[in-house]
Amino acid sequence: MNAQAESSGSEHSVEVVLVTGMSGAGRTSVANVLEDMDWYVVDNLPPQMMRPLVELIARAEGALPKIAIVTDSKGRAKYGELESTISDFLDQGLSLRVLYLEASDEVLVRRFESVRRPHPLQGEGTLLEGIEAERDSMQALKRRADIIIDTSDLNVHQLTTEVRRRFATEDVPLLRLTVMSFGFKYGLPKDADHVADVRFLPNPYWISHLRGHNGLDSAVSDYVLGQNGAEEFIERYTETLDVVAQGYLREGRGYALIGIGCTGGKHRSVAISERIAKALAAKSGIPVSVRHRDLGRE
DSSP states (O other): OOHHHHHHHHHSOOEEEEEEESTTSSHHHHHHHHHHTTOEEEESOOGGGHHHHHHHHHTTTTSSOEEEEEOOSSSSSOHHHHHHHHHHHHHTTOEEEEEEEEOOHHHHHHHHHHHTOOOTTTTTSOHHHHHHHHHHHHHHHHHTOSEEEEOTTOOHHHHHHHHHHHHOBTTBOSOEEEEEEEEGGGOOOTTOSEEEEOTTSOOGGGSHHHHTSOTTSHHHHHHHHTSTTHHHHHHHHHHHHHHHHHHHHHHTOOEEEEEEEESSSSSHHHHHHHHHHHHHHHHHOOOEEEEETTTTOO
8 A cells, every 4th residue: 555545544544344254144134234324335346456445435535434345255256365355454454344144054045945046156066065165165264254143043134233233333323213293284204104193282273373383483382282181192102102213223223204293284293293302312312303394385
């Protein structure tokens, strides 16, 4: 690496994870999870192209600080070259982790049979022979792995949770929640995971001095939250959403949208959404954002 690349790399550190392991053990699933966590994912990159890629991104002044390189055994990369490349990374002091995915022969056979595809190293032999050949060729790389995940007993949601747990950082939360106010007269949010109807509360629209204001204004908010049942609804619904959010975390889900609706999406739903978002963030510790879909449409 030349002096310019070294200088750039020192100012803008690049974190690299090499995702490898047995075919059928879940490399694609892991790549998808990392991509959702803002990693720049490169699939099937030959070892000789890894260093130029990292050097180029290091010069990009931190625009892409996290790179996941996915490699397999389909003949495009020789594992001897791959091991040498890993040594080069470490010798240069670059941040590199190797994530190795493992699974039992029985599970891999079942997975390949379920998708009716041959193993990359099967050739004219049997499926099991291809798996055994790959396992033998991967032993040296497996010994160099920083993280080994056996996916034999994991479904895709459990694998997602495990990867998120391993690679989560403060700036990339495991789960993001959005509370969205909306008006039923404009239709339900098509991507909402949960919808609550707050039309059981009196409508400020019928109060002349509140009609021209919205739920972000204190006068409207105080009126809505002061109605019988408003605080009780917020408390109980927040408790329910907290239970749901914790389940999403266990299942490895990364995002959810909660819709809060009233007639026009201007008064009640806006005030209640603001309050629920604050209460849910405080209770769950999960980042919660607020959007008001129909505010200003009236």
